[in-house]
Amino acid sequence: MFESAELGHQVSKADYEAQVPAVRERLLNAQYELLESRKFSLVVVVGGVDGAGKGDTINLLRSWLDPRHVRVHGMGPPSEDERGRPPIARFWARLPPRGKTAVFMGSWYTAPIVDRVFRRTKPPELDTAMEHVRHFERMLTQERVVLVKLWFHLSKEEQRQRLRRLEKDPKQRWRVTETDWKHFELYDRFRRISARALRETSTDFAPWLVVSGNDARYRQLTVGRAIATALEQALAAPSAPAPAPPVPPSASDVDGLTVLDPLDLSKSIAAKPYRSRLEKLQGELALATRDPKFVSERALVCVFEGADAAGKGGAIRRVAEPLDARICNVVPVAAPTDEEAARPYLWRFWRHIPGRGRVVIFDRSWYGRVLVERVEGFAPPSEWARAYSEINELEEHLVEHGIRVAKLWLQISPEEQLRRFEERQQTGFKQFKITEEDWRNREKAPQYRLAVNDMIERTSTELAPWTLVEAEDKRYARVKVLETILETLSR
Amino acid sequence: MFESAELGHQVSKADYEAQVPAVRERLLNAQYELLESRKFSLVVVVGGVDGAGKGDTINLLRSWLDPRHVRVHGMGPPSEDERGRPPIARFWARLPPRGKTAVFMGSWYTAPIVDRVFRRTKPPELDTAMEHVRHFERMLTQERVVLVKLWFHLSKEEQRQRLRRLEKDPKQRWRVTETDWKHFELYDRFRRISARALRETSTDFAPWLVVSGNDARYRQLTVGRAIATALEQALAAPSAPAPAPPVPPSASDVDGLTVLDPLDLSKSIAAKPYRSRLEKLQGELALATRDPKFVSERALVCVFEGADAAGKGGAIRRVAEPLDARICNVVPVAAPTDEEAARPYLWRFWRHIPGRGRVVIFDRSWYGRVLVERVEGFAPPSEWARAYSEINELEEHLVEHGIRVAKLWLQISPEEQLRRFEERQQTGFKQFKITEEDWRNREKAPQYRLAVNDMIERTSTELAPWTLVEAEDKRYARVKVLETILETLSR
Numbered sequence: 015m016f017e018s019a020e021l022g023h024q025v026s027k028a029d030y031e032a033q034v035p036a037v038r039e040r041l042l043n044a045q046y047e048l049l050e051s052r053k054f055s056l057v058v059v060v061g062g063v064d065g066a067g068k069g070d071t072i073n074l075l076r077s078w079l080d081p082r083h084v085r086v087h088g089m090g091p092p093s094e095d096e097r098g099r100p101p102i103a104r105f106w107a108r109l110p111p112r113g114k115t116a117v118f119m120g121s122w123y124t125a126p127i128v129d130r131v132f133r134r135t136k137p138p139e140l141d142t143a144m145e146h147v148r149h150f151e152r153m154l155t156q157e158r159v160v161l162v163k164l165w166f167h168l169s170k171e172e173q174r175q176r177l178r179r180l181e182k183d184p185k186q187r188w189r190v191t192e193t194d195w196k197h198f199e200l201y202d203r204f205r206r207i208s209a210r211a212l213r214e215t216s217t218d219f220a221p222w223l224v225v226s227g228n229d230a231r232y233r234q235l236t237v238g239r240a241i242a243t244a245l246e247q248a249l250a251a252p253s254a255p256a257p258a259p260p261v262p263p264s265a266s267d268v269d270g271l272t273v274l275d276p277l278d279l280s281k282s283i284a285a286k287p288y289r290s291r292l293e294k295l296q297g298e299l300a301l302a303t304r305d306p307k308f309v310s311e312r313a314l315v316c317v318f319e320g321a322d323a324a325g326k327g328g329a330i331r332r333v334a335e336p337l338d339a340r341i342c343n344v345v346p347v348a349a350p351t352d353e354e355a356a357r358p359y360l361w362r363f364w365r366h367i368p369g370r371g372r373v374v375i376f377d378r379s380w381y382g383r384v385l386v387e388r389v390e391g392f393a394p395p396s397e398w399a400r401a402y403s404e405i406n407e408l409e410e411h412l413v414e415h416g417i418r419v420a421k422l423w424l425q426i427s428p429e430e431q432l433r434r435f436e437e438r439q440q441t442g443f444k445q446f447k448i449t450e451e452d453w454r455n456r457e458k459a460p461q462y463r464l465a466v467n468d469m470i471e472r473t474s475t476e477l478a479p480w481t482l483v484e485a486e487d488k489r490y491a492r493v494k495v496l497e498t499i500l501e502t503l504s505r
Numbered sequence: 506m507f508e509s510a511e512l513g514h515q516v517s518k519a520d521y522e523a524q525v526p527a528v529r530e531r532l533l534n535a536q537y538e539l540l541e542s543r544k545f546s547l548v549v550v551v552g553g554v555d556g557a558g559k560g561d562t563i564n565l566l567r568s569w570l571d572p573r574h575v576r577v578h579g580m581g582p583p584s585e586d587e588r589g590r591p592p593i594a595r596f597w598a599r600l601p602p603r604g605k606t607a608v609f610m611g612s613w614y615t616a617p618i619v620d621r622v623f624r625r626t627k628p629p630e631l632d633t634a635m636e637h638v639r640h641f642e643r644m645l646t647q648e649r650v651v652l653v654k655l656w657f658h659l660s661k662e663e664q665r666q667r668l669r670r671l672e673k674d675p676k677q678r679w680r681v682t683e684t685d686w687k688h689f690e691l692y693d694r695f696r697r698i699s700a701r702a703l704r705e706t707s708t709d710f711a712p713w714l715v716v717s718g719n720d721a722r723y724r725q726l727t728v729g730r731a732i733a734t735a736l737e738q739a740l741a742a743p744s745a746p747a748p749a750p751p752v753p754p755s756a757s758d759v760d761g762l763t764v765l766d767p768l769d770l771s772k773s774i775a776a777k778p779y780r781s782r783l784e785k786l787q788g789e790l791a792l793a794t795r796d797p798k799f800v801s802e803r804a805l806v807c808v809f810e811g812a813d814a815a816g817k818g819g820a821i822r823r824v825a826e827p828l829d830a831r832i833c834n835v836v837p838v839a840a841p842t843d844e845e846a847a848r849p850y851l852w853r854f855w856r857h858i859p860g861r862g863r864v865v866i867f868d869r870s871w872y873g874r875v876l877v878e879r880v881e882g883f884a885p886p887s888e889w890a891r892a893y894s895e896i897n898e899l900e901e902h903l904v905e906h907g908i909r910v911a912k913l914w915l916q917i918s919p920e921e922q923l924r925r926f927e928e929r930q931q932t933g934f935k936q937f938k939i940t941e942e943d944w945r946n947r948e949k950a951p952q953y954r955l956a957v958n959d960m961i962e963r964t965s966t967e968l969a970p971w972t973l974v975e976a977e978d979k980r981y982a983r984v985k986v987l988e989t990i991l992e993t994l995s996r
Contacts, residue, residue, distance in 0.1 A: 073826075081821070082821070084835075093584070334572045339560075340610060
């Protein structure tokens with residue numbers, strides 16, 4: 015991994031000065047073309063050993079580019095708020111819109127490698143973390159993020175010499191701290207572990223470039239050219255979507271039998287037992303969210319999906335009612351804002367993921383990708399087909415961080431839907447206006463049924479299972495929704 | 506202030522049940538009309554004494570509304586990140602887009618009142634804080650935010666009885682903490698100070714409603730009706746902009762003499778002294794931003810304004826170059842995103858205000874309101890005329906929080922601008938393409954000159970003065986920019 019970087023690369027001053035103007039011009043031209051086309055965003059990941067010139071090189075790179083369109087994120091230890099959310103969330107939050115550039119100094123590699131170096135984790139945990147990283151980076155590149163990953167390297171001898179040199183210089187001495195020498199003692203271990211991490215994440219879609227950090231001119235030219243080349247190649251690539259994978263096969267293709275068929279929609283509950291049951295369940299939910307363990311370690315995400323008029327709104331009300339409004343946020347998923355549309359698909363959901371002790375209820379969710387966007391053709395097969403695993407990955411991040419995920423599909427019959435549509439057309443409330451679109455969606459019921467079947471099949475996981483709710487009777491549905499959420503919380 | 510709230514208001518169960526359905530229907534109808542029209546946003550401010558039913562009432566209110574479009578913010582003590590920014594910033598960050606509702610439990614009133622009660626501040630400080638609040642709320646209402654301010658009150662006797670009652674009930678005892686009794690001892694003082702704060706901020710555009718908290722049914726109905734009425738009135742109001750105030754007079758009206766006229770644009774500096782001076786100033790800037798006091802207590806905001814081709818970009822580069830890219834963010838101000846356009850004008854700048862030890866450089870800024878938006882007619886006179894004081898208020902918030910503000914106007918002659926336009930048309934870089942708009946702006950030079958004059962006149966304050974930079978010679982301009990920023994930092 016580090017063999018080439020230890021060859022002793024050097025660039026003479028004359029060579030450097032001859033080459034820099036061309037690199038700068040390439041960088042600027044590519045940056046402005048990107049800004050105009052908004053074809054993708056550029057994310058530069060910077061890692062490596064202390065003292066290999068990361069900061070200086072990135073500062074210089076930014077001055078070679080137009081600094082107005084580059085954001086450099088020095089990712090120190092997470093803040094208190096950030097610790098309340100899955101570790102990847104703070105990187106999601108900083109993804110740039112298409113057209114712009116973000117540089118991460120300190121990245122999703124830092125904690126897994128450092129934790130392993132200091133033996134806070136075991137080898138398999140590093141491997142798992144790197145697998146998450148591969149997923150994340152694959153998703154980014156498929157969502158039009160160009161990744162350039164730079165690892166700044168110094169050989170052990172170079173590192174030793176550097177620290178000695180700094181210590182001798184009165185003006186630079188402050189730069190060398192005890193931590194630096196402590197890290198130096200761990201050099202071999204750090205080298206071995208980062209080599210492993212780099213090897214496992216040097217993929218075709220996001221390869222690493224190991225940069226020898228010893229010679230400033232060499233590393234500056236190397237980084238400048240690598241970024242210019244990555245930008246130029248991505249700008250020149252055809253902007254057609256990636257070739258569509260085969261549409262994933264469905265177990266229902268042959269006979270049309272779906273997971274919705276076995277549901278007994280005649281299930282119901284009478285008004286009186288409903289009221290007492292509802293009250294009891296709501297009381298339990300209020301208590302569960304005040305439990306000290308929930309407040310300090312857990313959070314809850316509820317995902318509501320279902321056909322139009324399936325009763326999502328009413329069920330959500332019954333869930334939100336007993337909760338302290340200060341800890342509970344209901345997110346209705348509508349068309350993306352332009353800030354959302356300019357970033358990877360899941361960004362607009364990540365921004366609502368709750369911190370410790372909080373509840374977020376999604377009224378429709380990331381599953382739109384494999385439901386409405388699939389059926390209506392808003393997303394090409396290449397996008398919705400890979401969404402299943404992206405979604406599983408998202409939910410894994412949540413659950414691993416102590417966030418409980420309840421996913422509820424509310425099912426009604428076509429006849430009941432029609433009845434509710436007609437009823438709504440009578441009512442005064444504006445939100446209940448039935449639109450042309452609602453009627454059109456109704457005609458696509460068979461396609462939706464298949465899409466729901468595939469969704470359940472592919473995303474009902476051990477960590478975050480789906481619950482199918484017989485919603486023909488609203489009372490029955492609301493009780494089952496509350497029961498499911500309580501069960502999810504007690505898992 | 507609290508006389509009516511101590512009359513012993515009560516609503517019988519029968520009355521309550523007779524009235525609630527109508528209130529709920531009014532609330533829902535108004536909420537959906539708001540959602541559709543996006544005419545304004547609703548902000549509910551909740552304050553008052555402990556135990557007066559704030560939480561319960563707001564929870565109920567939210568369940569009467571459609572909870573998907575209401576966000577309730579329990580504003581506890583500020584987080585570490587939040588403490589790094591002016592106190593008002595965290596409320597700015599949570600302003601809802603038009604069409605939606607935010608409820609603030611704990612608000613911009615909390616800290617000023619509590620600080621005064623605990624004698625951390627003196628009376629004049631409370632008055633100053635309340636004056637800030639009046640400014641803030643006036644701005645909000647002018648920027649299409651409807652404010653409903655609810656103060657929940659209990660008389661001293663009611664408060665005492667409530668605490669005793671809770672303590673006697675084993676199920677409720679946990680609700681009463683030592684802090685509650687400590688607060689009770691301060692009842693009279695709290696009452697006196699909050700009465701003063703309320704009186705000073707009960708304005709025509711944002712009056713307080715004091716709600717007797719003793720009877721749950723009374724307070725619920727009172728709050729529900731107050732909000733329904735506020736919504737209905739605002740929905741029914743003509744959507745025409747507020748009547749235009751007279752265009753503010755300008756000292757240059759008579760003779761056309763502006764603050765730009767005395768500038769000596771022949772000032773210049775030769776290449777060689779420029780290089781050494783630049784290097785020295787950049788070194789000083791690097792040091793100044795590494796100063797421990799700057800890192801832990803200060804921040805820097807630089808505002809660059811000037812005609813097209815005045816050299817803002819080049820000057821910004823020279824400022825950013827010596828700074829660690831991780832602490833410095835350059836914000837090019839472009840057209841607002843839709844999330845920005847749906848909120849009060851200054852929201853899109855507040856989101857970039859730096860925390861401790863950081864630098865933000867605005868390439869164009871909030872001054873767009875009184876420059877391009879005024880001259881091009883994008884903002885009606887009613888909006889740009891009041892922007893001067895809104896801007897002064899913004900900058901006061903920054904400076905009072907330890908953020909240094911450097912405001913730079915770069916001035917060139919029309920002849921030099923023409924020369925640079927023509928030069929740019931030759932160059933290869935895309936960002937330098939001259940557009941039709943640039944040529945049109947040129948024709949409006951006299952109007953811009955007047956607008957600049959008024960801007961300087963009205964917003965060059967002691968706390969945040971403007972610096973006029975003779976920019977005909979780029980080198981001279983860059984040196985003066987750096988000098989100004991260094992001087993600003995050493996203030």
